[in-house]
Amino acid sequence: MSLTKELESKANEDIINALNDLIDRYLREGVSIYDIKKYFKPIRIFNILLKDIHYAGRRYLKDDEDYISYVRKIFNDVILDRISEIETNNMNKNISEKKIIKFDNFINESFNFNEISIDYMFSDIEYSDNDMDIISDFFKTRPEYISSKNAKYNTYTVTDFKLDVLRNNRVNFDVLILSDNQILKMISNTVRYIVSGLYSKIPKNVEYMGIEIKPHTFMDKSSLKDSVSKLISKEDIINYITTISKYTFESKYGDYYIWKKIK
Known part of the structure; x- marks a missing residue:
């Protein structure tokens, strides 16, 4: 798989946004981030995830195998970032950040x-x-x-x-x-x-x-x-x-x- 930086940026943005929306939906339903990571590990279940995100970013890649491995890598990174945030912050996500x-x-x-x-x-x-x-x-x-x-x-x-x-x-x-x-x-x-x-x-x-x-x-x-x-x-x-x-x-x-x- 070889993407230009512009296409890779667009693919990453589409996939990351779709994955975060999906993860947020599960979290709102009471599923823990650790259970989400474990649940989508099998390839059969991961194919369900691809459908749930409506194959976001798929048009930027040439074949299905590249797309699946690409989404899997991004999914793992997003999950690790979420876990890191939870473990180190434990803060209320609804608090508005008025000062940066x-x-x-x-x-x-x-x-x-x-x-x-x-x-x-x-x-x-x-x-x-x-x-x-x-x-x-x-x-x-x-x-x-x-x-x-x-x-x-x-x-x-x-x-x-x-x-x-x-x-x-x-x-x-x-x-x-x-x-x-x-x-x-x-x-x-x-x-x-x-x-x-x-x-x-x-x-x-x-x-x-x-x-x-x-x-x-x-x-x-x-x-x-x-x-x-x-x-x-x-x-x-x-x-x-x-x-x-x-x-x-x-x-x-x-x-x-x-x-x-x-x-």
Whole structure:
């Protein structure tokens, strides 16, 4: 699937609006956000969701398979955002936000990844069997010499019979590979983690001279999320993965980033 930025923006807007309307309808009927996430997980039930949103954004994609996976990804992101908001805010959604606090002028220009676990970073980034072909091309070896080591972390083991450094006619090394989309998903995971953490630090109520306010109601959540997003680059994610995995970053290969570890 390949969309221009303009078409992707239109598709995202249509799908996100339709999904939020659907989720709001279920919430009004007393269904929890966690039950909504669980309910639509099976593909058969997810097809019902597509009908309920009247196949919003479908005209921008060429085939049904692309559309279903595209909506599934957006649905998962919308659900995670809703859960994050509920868990960190627990605020009354009916309170009007009359004053907006802007974050761009005072948010820090750097941060560290120390509190983010590798499991959280790799959550929901998906796994692709096509990675073996990319590894085969990059290392000039045959696909049958490549085996999956840990699908969760996108790592593989490569047996290279061309080298004989171990004097047993082969040498093994491990490879970690991530696509450009997976790196972007990691950025999204990082932003969600930071925003949730920031909200958890904000007091629910502040009282002064008998006046009580709820700080959350004065904040523009979208502005905060955008501001945090500007702080995180692909290079930050690559450096973090290199540090925590102990793999050596080899190169960017097309739309893929490749790390290597010699056993």
